[in-house]
Amino acid sequence: MKTVDIVERIEGEAKLVCQWNKEKISDVKIQFLNFRGFEFILKDKPALDALVYTPRICGICGQAHLKATVEALENIYKNHNEELILTKKAKLLREIGLNIEIIDSHIKWFYMFIMPDIVKFSQNNLAEYTPLKGKKWLEASMIASETIKSLALIGGQWPHTSYMIPGGVMSDPTLLDLISMQNYMDQAIIFFENSLVGIKLDNYLDFKKSEDLYKVKGDLKDFITISFENEFEKIGKSYNRHLVLGDSLSFEKGKINRKLTKNISYENIEELTLNSFDIDKSKISKEAYTWSKTALYSNNFYETGPLSRAIVQNRDFVNDIHRKYKDSMFTRILARMDELGFLLFKTKELIKQIDINEDSFIKPKVSLSDFKYGFGQSAVEACRGSLYHDIEIENGIISKYDVITPTVWNLGPGIEDKLSTSQKAIIGTDSLAKAKLILRSFDVCSVCTTH
Amino acid sequence: MKNNERNKPKIVWLQAITCNGNTHSFLSANVNRLKLFLNSFDLIYHPSLTTDILLDDLLKKDEEIDFLLVEGAISSNKEFFQLSNQTTNEILKKLVLKSKYLIAVGSCASYGGVHKKFEQNNNILGLQEALFEHDTSTLKHPIVNLTGCPVHPEWIFQTLFSLKEYKQIALDEKGRPKEIYSYLAHHGCTRNEYFEWKVEANSFGLKEGCLFYEQGCRGPMTHSNCNKILWNDVNSKTRAGMPCIGCTEFDFPRNNMLETKKNIGIPDEVPLGVSKRAYLSIAGVAKTFKIDRLNEKIIK
Numbered sequence: 001m002k003t004v005d006i007v008e009r010i011e012g013e014a015k016l017v018c019q020w021n022k023e024k025i026s027d028v029k030i031q032f033l034n035f036r037g038f039e040f041i042l043k044d045k046p047a048l049d050a051l052v053y054t055p056r057i058c059g060i061c062g063q064a065h066l067k068a069t070v071e072a073l074e075n076i077y078k079n080h081n082e083e084l085i086l087t088k089k090a091k092l093l094r095e096i097g098l099n100i101e102i103i104d105s106h107i108k109w110f111y112m113f114i115m116p117d118i119v120k121f122s123q124n125n126l127a128e129y130t131p132l133k134g135k136k137w138l139e140a141s142m143i144a145s146e147t148i149k150s151l152a153l154i155g156g157q158w159p160h161t162s163y164m165i166p167g168g169v170m171s172d173p174t175l176l177d178l179i180s181m182q183n184y185m186d187q188a189i190i191f192f193e194n195s196l197v198g199i200k201l202d203n204y205l206d207f208k209k210s211e212d213l214y215k216v217k218g219d220l221k222d223f224i225t226i227s228f229e230n231e232f233e234k235i236g237k238s239y240n241r242h243l244v245l246g247d248s249l250s251f252e253k254g255k256i257n258r259k260l261t262k263n264i265s266y267e268n269i270e271e272l273t274l275n276s277f278d279i280d281k282s283k284i285s286k287e288a289y290t291w292s293k294t295a296l297y298s299n300n301f302y303e304t305g306p307l308s309r310a311i312v313q314n315r316d317f318v319n320d321i322h323r324k325y326k327d328s329m330f331t332r333i334l335a336r337m338d339e340l341g342f343l344l345f346k347t348k349e350l351i352k353q354i355d356i357n358e359d360s361f362i363k364p365k366v367s368l369s370d371f372k373y374g375f376g377q378s379a380v381e382a383c384r385g386s387l388y389h390d391i392e393i394e395n396g397i398i399s400k401y402d403v404i405t406p407t408v409w410n411l412g413p414g415i416e417d418k419l420s421t422s423q424k425a426i427i428g429t430d431s432l433a434k435a436k437l438i439l440r441s442f443d444v445c446s447v448c449t450t451h
Numbered sequence: 452m453k454n455n456e457r458n459k460p461k462i463v464w465l466q467a468i469t470c471n472g473n474t475h476s477f478l479s480a481n482v483n484r485l486k487l488f489l490n491s492f493d494l495i496y497h498p499s500l501t502t503d504i505l506l507d508d509l510l511k512k513d514e515e516i517d518f519l520l521v522e523g524a525i526s527s528n529k530e531f532f533q534l535s536n537q538t539t540n541e542i543l544k545k546l547v548l549k550s551k552y553l554i555a556v557g558s559c560a561s562y563g564g565v566h567k568k569f570e571q572n573n574n575i576l577g578l579q580e581a582l583f584e585h586d587t588s589t590l591k592h593p594i595v596n597l598t599g600c601p602v603h604p605e606w607i608f609q610t611l612f613s614l615k616e617y618k619q620i621a622l623d624e625k626g627r628p629k630e631i632y633s634y635l636a637h638h639g640c641t642r643n644e645y646f647e648w649k650v651e652a653n654s655f656g657l658k659e660g661c662l663f664y665e666q667g668c669r670g671p672m673t674h675s676n677c678n679k680i681l682w683n684d685v686n687s688k689t690r691a692g693m694p695c696i697g698c699t700e701f702d703f704p705r706n707n708m709l710e711t712k713k714n715i716g717i718p719d720e721v722p723l724g725v726s727k728r729a730y731l732s733i734a735g736v737a738k739t740f741k742i743d744r745l746n747e748k749i750i751k
């Protein structure tokens with residue numbers, strides 16, 4: 001039996017094509033059938049214009065793309081041994097901007113993309129989660145729009161600002177701006193405490209053991225209860241291999257393939273197209289079924305995202321839950337909401353570290369167009385996981401731009417005899433509804449996947 | 452309650468070739484405005500949100516749509532882009548026939564925007580370009596272009612509430628509501644005094660100085676009210692220190708958006724409606740006034 005199901009509400013559209021055997025999914029293909037060609041669009045454009053283009057790869061994680069672009073461009077300077085000074089203030093303002101975007105995305109994801117499906121598995125009537133009407137949906141959209149104001153204060157607006165530029169950032173916030181940013185973070189913390197977990201953030205962050213799950217109240221408790229009632233801690237397991245490419249004040253890079261290694265080299269990243277469409281039709285294999293490419297690290301599939309970040313970073317609570325329930329759908333969703341609490345605390349700390357007397361921007365001594373040829377790479381942690389940019393320029397004009405998004409790591413097609421991370425997570429599931437939830441647990445973004 | 456539901460105008464939000472930026476701009480709207488909107492209209496379909504019907508159901512139903520909002524560019528190339536096994540062009544045409552008003556949400560839906568730069572797909576169009584006269588014969592109003600990358604949520608609210616109340620809205624020659632797009636991004640910019648006295652921002656990352664002379668700011672020639680109706684209620688790009696990149700205009704995105712193209716040290720393009728000669732004269736005079744206040748830090 002074969003099932004084709006179109007999945008909406010994943011930031012775009014995907015198709016799940018399932019093969020069934022004895023009422024379980026025995027094989028699955030995740031098809032992304034849309035392609036917007038950003039890597040082709042970027043070719044032949046002036047290098048700095050990439051700062052305007054790449055945030056538009058995705059309306060949700062535009063700041064991640066912006067930060068990846070600016071750091072890839074700065075890497076070109078580094079590869080020329082050309083000194084480029086970046087103040088701590090500029091570094092902080094970039095990272096704070098990205099963190100706020102992740103916070104905003106996590107809130108929206110839980111209430112708009114996950115809970116409406118999760119509550120369908122409950123025996124109780126949880127109409128408060130009803131999209132566009134329910135009290136909790138409205139409250140979440142309110143707090144998301146309040147939270148993002150703190151990014152607009154330094155970026156001018158959200159989405160789609162390009163306030164980061166090689167040498168720093170374009171804005172110069174006042175002390176009052178910083179206080180306002182703290183205030184918006186505090187509002188989000190109050191929401192986290194009163195609505196999501198029902199306890200103080202400090203107490204939540206003290207959680208160390210999986211048993212602490214029973215101390216959680218609030219909306220996350222609804223998720224935990226429904227999950228255990230439906231054994232969501234037993235489904236959605238994949239390779240349990242984890243990758244974090246981005247290194248920052250908030251996250252640590254590293255990978256876990258049985259044991260944890262902090263040594264990451266971009267040279268081990270490989271992008272393959274064996275099962276992917278190509279705009280050059282002569283290159284398309286018969287097996288091609290999606291526009292997404294396949295991303296591998298050291299020839300292996302890895303998961304990327306909040307769960308991977310928490311365990312690479314050894315954050316106790318998620319670590320212990322992960323030890324018990326492995327990389328299940330339950331662990332994956334819980335880790336994302338745990339990261340919300342972690343980032344609210346962390347981002348407030350980072351805002352406090354800003355010294356407004358430092359420069360926001362120090363103009364590079366040479367322009368990118370002064371380099372006859374240049375190349376640079378960067379990786380940042382976006383809301384959905386590791387985002388990698390790779391750029392080449394000639395006389396200041398982009399000659400090659402390659403982007404590997406987190407969703408390509410998680411949702412790209414398997415190759416040859418190897419299943420991809422999400423394929424492996426879905427196979428063995430006994431219902432299409434659960435398969436769709438597992439797919440969503442990776443925080444699917446079709447627009448990112450098929451940039 | 453049910454009666455009330457029936458009286459609410461029905462809205463369908465279609466996503467074509469897009470980054471979903473307009474959706475996320477919309478979801479970041481002022482919460483009271485969003486609540487009022489949700490109470491006043493019936494958003495029956497949005498692909499990113501859990502609505503009761505799916506796109507397939509919508510296409511089969513005979514139900515009339517009051518406002519069809521389209522986010523993203525349109526293409527009839529199925530190899531590159533399809534939704535529910537159809538091209539965005541096919542879906543658009545079917546939905547327009549059921550609709551009273553058609554609104555392009557964002558620059559991609561209006562003119563193709565960023566996505567039109569993907570030249571390998573030579574069939575990426577804005578709504579007006581994608582539709583023939585007979586496709587829009589049932590519409591009660593010309594297509595409304597709400598340009599912007601992304602569009603400001605308040606522009607969507609104001610347009611919808613206006614059309615609900617007055618049935619029509621005055622459009623400029625590019626199909627944009629005059630009351631939003633007659634303003635320039637420049638109007639209300641907190642750097643205006645620097646512009647008047649021709650004081651340049653010496654670099655990025657400053658509160659002081661105008662971004663028009665060096666950093667490529669298009670505020671004086673871009674139709675939008677970004678500095679009148681602030682973004683996320685709190686700010687604008689130019690107030691923060693980022694030059695306006697002209698994202699509400701037909702020609703967005705242009706090349707070299709973060710620098711000012713010049714000829715013999717003079718900006719190649721001058722503010723809208725001003726002759727180059729007049730601009731040069733006035734700039735010369737303004738520069739002779741050396742106003743210390745404008746050459747110092749705002750906060751010392």
